[in-house]
Amino acid sequence: MAKYEGIWPVAPVSFNDDGSVDYDGMRRILDCMVDQGVDGICILANFSEQFLISDAEREELTRVSIEHVAGRVPVIVTISHYATPIAVERAQLAKDLGAAMVMMMPPYHGALLKGTAEQTFEQFARVGDVGIPIMIQDAPLSGVDLPVPLLVRMAREIEMVKLFKIECPRAAAKLRTLIAEGGDAIEGPFDGEEAITLLADLDAGATGSMTSAMIPDQIKPVLTHWKAGDRAAATAAYARILPAVNHENRQCGFLSAKAVMVEGGVIKSEFSRHPIPALHPATRAMLLDLVRPLDPVALRWGK
Template sequence: MTTSAEGPRYKGVFPVAPTIFDARGELDLQGQCRAIDFMIDAGSNGICILANFSEQFSLTDAERDAVAETVLKHVADRVPVIVTTSHFSPRICAERSARAEALGAAMVMVMPPYHGATFRVGEPGIYDFFRTVSDAISIPIMIQDAPVAGTPLSPEFLARMAKEIEQVSYFKIETAMAAAKLRRLIELGGTAIEGPWDGEEAITLMPDLDAGATGAMTGGGYPDGIRQILDPYVAGDREAAMQAYERWLPLINYENRQCGLLACKALMKEGGVIACEDARAPLAPLHPATRAGLIELASRLDAMVLKWGK
């Protein structure tokens, strides 16, 4: 898969949508649609669903299908949607990916196979895993290189898969020293690396952009803020991008280090986007003081999420 003369097909801010539950812990699909509408109104260039920040690990297969079907129908091609299809089994991951494509997904995001603290697969198995998924679909695969998988993925190995496996062409790099890894991946992979992307709530966004990142997959609470960083950078105004990064970094850091996936839901509840901010058990709610700190930082920045639903 190579980049066209016009550049990568997908670039910009593609935040992860939370999965919305009601107070009983059941899917709230109406709230899900409101969350998606907010994220589009806030400037998302695209959206990712069913990722780790979507609590994909808490969903049944039927719930996954319900979320994917609802979101893709509701988005109605307003923006491209990435569907996370990670699974330990290549067969199941391939089936999930083919189903996502049939529903209208623009791309699938997949972690390397892992389970628990000790089940890992070596490079030959990982290569065959992604080849199996690629053979089942005709849309791009984004490899999510995240610490949660506990699986080392060298730039050399990632570049090799990009060159040899047809649909492997996007990479979300969330490991330590992400910028150095992105730079090396681009150097080794050339045009086979269609989408070198930043992740981890954009906490390393500026160095990652400097390294060549063309996309950012963040939390879903403030796409408008991430656009304030990325847009001037792409336009060639690095100084304006750096100033925006300095403004938004305290909130980005607070989400990354204090709140995790609960930040987006708390912000959406505070702004009237959704009715319930609860994660699914056994995840505990934010401490009230932690939540108050989050809202204070977002208020200082006049984040759209705090007024969208009011």
């Protein structure tokens, strides 16, 4: 049995219509996610709009989230930063507050400042010294290449590097190679990107998925059936959710979960800070048309 498995979605951040952080809404989001039977929750990730919040808000959101979840499920705190001392400081705060682990991308800033392989290794090693498990996020947003040999080296030489969220192009092929070459050092091979490649990634050996918070209760059966060895049931469960997942991944992005949660009475506003535009009304309407037949918890939780 894998040590890390199941569905660990990313919690969105709730804003009020005036752009301020809605901390009560954040607590409701977390409660809604726990009620969906998630296996863990990730906060402050890209789908949490971490690039739109201040450092002070980030610290308060970390504190509020971990305290409110109160051990009901493990909490992962995203700590990515180009500056290694800041990543270390964020990791220490997460550990001190009781986070189960941290997630981080390799060091990058904009399109041109990218850590080398050695600099990436050194940053993860420094964070590893904090003594909290680390999930490496291999995502296109960083623009940093993380070849399998580097990932395997980090897994073997940095004790706290235990999990891998692979959401690069051809994720299944990379997961398969990573697991084959890393062996027991790869304790938690996960996929991401809203589960758009979940079935192929499970076939490659993924044990978990980090989706959005839109419909994790409807995605979880895919993983449950697959783990039980029922590929036909897993495929059917995946086919059922795929139109909604595809629309989220290709048309809506991180605004999807908040749109569903507003419709379900979880939060009051789906506001996102400038320069992020609101969903086009037609795009939003189609999202809800695709989600409603699935009857997810988030669409009725607050009603």
